Amino acid sequence: DTLETIGEIQSLIASECELAPRAQEIHGISRDMLRDQPTMDEFISEPGYLDGAFEGRDIVMICHNASFDVPRLHMIGNITASICTLFHARQMIPKADCGDHKLGTLREYFGFPKNEAHRAMADVATTHRLLKEIIARAGGRTLRDFYATQDTTVHRMPWGTHAGKLLLELPPTYMQWLWGLADLEKNLRSSLEKSMKTMGVSKKAAKAA
Secondary structure, eight states: OOOOOOOOOOOOOSSSSSOOHHHHHHOOOOHHHHSSOOHHHHHSSSSTTTTTTTTTOOEEEESSSSHHHHHHHHHGGGEEEEEEHHHHHHOOOOHHSSSEEEEEEEHHHHTTOOOOTOOOOHHHHHHHHHHHHHHHHTTSHHHHHHHHOOOOOOOOOOTTTTTTTTTGGSSSHHHHHHHHHHTOOOHHHHHHHHHHHHTTOOOOOOOOO
């Protein structure tokens, strides 16, 4: 609740599929670097790695883009909820001030220490600092209080073609397209639902917008 770190672990994970050249360019991780690393299953279950750290616990995952991370990490344990720093950064920090809401951009915006981008522990450290900043901007409450009240009504579209527009101003076909996105952030989805109801827009998903 005080946001202190009580333990940490990191590891490269052996890929069980071919590495895409584009991914290697971004992350700088090669097939040779992964040769002696554990697979995800081994990292979770073999001694010397997670060692059952999350067994029998309900997990609240904190990450920068929960819709991407949570589905890929559900195997570590019972993830019951998440806090998305990307969502809250978009709500609290105008794009005009920071340029975009990528983790590296926000690190520079707040003057956080530079670290090795696209490495797990480095990105975790930046997300940790970003969460502290977000909670401070929300009134300096504890993590527990912040989590209890994090569901937020979204009034303006945070990204995409209509970024900055009120949800009530979105074209009906765009609303329908958004509704059809499987990974739409939950606060945006619930707010979109309210706006669609107000505007009398059907939830039938459009193929394009």
